[in-house]
Amino acid sequence: MEPNNSFTITILNDRIVIWRSEPGQLHGLQDRCDHRLAPLSLGRCEGERLRCMYHGLLFEPDGRVVEIPV
Numbered sequence: 095m096e097p098n099n100s101f102t103i104t105i106l107n108d109r110i111v112i113w114r115s116e117p118g119q120l121h122g123l124q125d126r127c128d129h130r131l132a133p134l135s136l137g138r139c140e141g142e143r144l145r146c147m148y149h150g151l152l153f154e155p156d157g158r159v160v161e162i163p164v
């Protein structure tokens with residue numbers, strides 16, 4: 095299962111999640127959450143951002159975490 099507007103590819107044994115944000119740009123990150131390594135490909139696109147659905151960290155397209163739910 096993958097979030098809307100996204101897919102995964104493997105490059106040199108690294109899984110990459112690629113998603114198209116609502117403005118239409120393509121973004122890519124390693125398909126591994128910084129928190130507990132859950133696949134971000136199971137996440138949800140929120141505007142340009144991607145949310146990990148395990149504990150809810152929200153990632154900018156450059157990989158920065160901008161929200162940590164309490």
Ligand code: FES
Pocket residue numbers: 127128129130131132146147148149150151
């Ligand atoms: S594993 Fe992604 S938020 Fe915890």
